[in-house]
Amino acid sequence: xxxxxxxxxxxxxxxxxxxxxxxxxxxxxxxxxxxxxxxxxxxxxxxxxxxxxxxxxxxxxxxxxxxxxxxxxxxxxxxxxxxxxxxxxxxxxxxxxxxxxxxxxxxxxxxxxxxxxxxxxxxxx
Amino acid sequence: xxxxxxxxxxxxxxxxxxxxxxxxxxxxxxxxxxxxxxxxxxxxxxxxxxxxxxxxxxxxxxxxxxxxxxxxxxxxxxxxxxxxxxxxxxxxxxxxxxxxxxxxxxxxxxxxxxxxxxxxxxxxx
DNA sequence: ACACTAAGATACTCTTAGCTT
DNA sequence: AAGCTAAGAGTATCTTAGTGT
Numbered sequence: 001x002x003x004x005x006x007x008x009x010x011x012x013x014x015x016x017x018x019x020x021x022x023x024x025x026x027x028x029x030x031x032x033x034x035x036x037x038x039x040x041x042x043x044x045x046x047x048x049x050x051x052x053x054x055x056x057x058x059x060x061x062x063x064x065x066x067x068x069x070x071x072x073x074x075x076x077x078x079x080x081x082x083x084x085x086x087x088x089x090x091x092x093x094x095x096x097x098x099x100x101x102x103x104x105x106x107x108x109x110x111x112x113x114x115x116x117x118x119x120x121x122x123x124x125x
Numbered sequence: 126x127x128x129x130x131x132x133x134x135x136x137x138x139x140x141x142x143x144x145x146x147x148x149x150x151x152x153x154x155x156x157x158x159x160x161x162x163x164x165x166x167x168x169x170x171x172x173x174x175x176x177x178x179x180x181x182x183x184x185x186x187x188x189x190x191x192x193x194x195x196x197x198x199x200x201x202x203x204x205x206x207x208x209x210x211x212x213x214x215x216x217x218x219x220x221x222x223x224x225x226x227x228x229x230x231x232x233x234x235x236x237x238x239x240x241x242x243x244x245x246x247x248x249x250x
Numbered sequence: 251a252c253a254c255t256a257a258g259a260t261a262c263t264c265t266t267a268g269c270t271t
Numbered sequence: 272a273a274g275c276t277a278a279g280a281g282t283a284t285c286t287t288a289g290t291g292t
Binding site: 143144145155156158159160163 | 272273274275276
Binding site for chain 1: 283284285286287
């Protein structure tokens, strides 16, 4: 599991940015960036969130709470999938987030999926 | 969109904890909790992550970056669902994260889900 | 160029104690 | 009891300037 500083440095290098470049982007000194990367300082929540937005990662990833940029917290996933069951309104709001074979899952497909699992389980009894 | 302080207060009240209770849990003063809740102070990243773990929420939610406790970042969800398509090994690793009707989705059910959607789409053509 | 270090000034955070409701 | 406020001590952070690679 990496630290905030390691994550920041890695994300910065991935963009080919110098500490100076990043400092200019966030309107702070180069030294501050270096301090963050060596885990000698921690930025404000506001700057933390700006960084997450800039690098397009979650704050959980940025602070080193999850290891893989492509992984998500188990709790988050559970809550998301649970939310699919609640109301059609909520499904409509979230449905465009899911892809299978690179194609978004439609509203109807999500509803059918849940029905499919429920039917399967009922038959098993 | 709520602030960190508002999130903290709401999560604490949901557990029926007093500021004193929470202070004892995190080994800090009651006053510090109050300061956080009024957005007059920000805790260290370490404490922030401890809080997220204790309340079982993401740091993104705790700092007010996402609005609904049941929602997650679109990017995270997309990446998660995409990962379901790759290999059976990955499915096995992630499958226990999903619940429907409070019951975990089995490995077979996940495979069937993907096949189900693919079959449906193939028939539509 | 780039990154790190030093040092002073500034600003923030923490606790204790007292106050309010 | 519960939460808020004040104030001082302690600590962290920020920038500039200088050093090293």
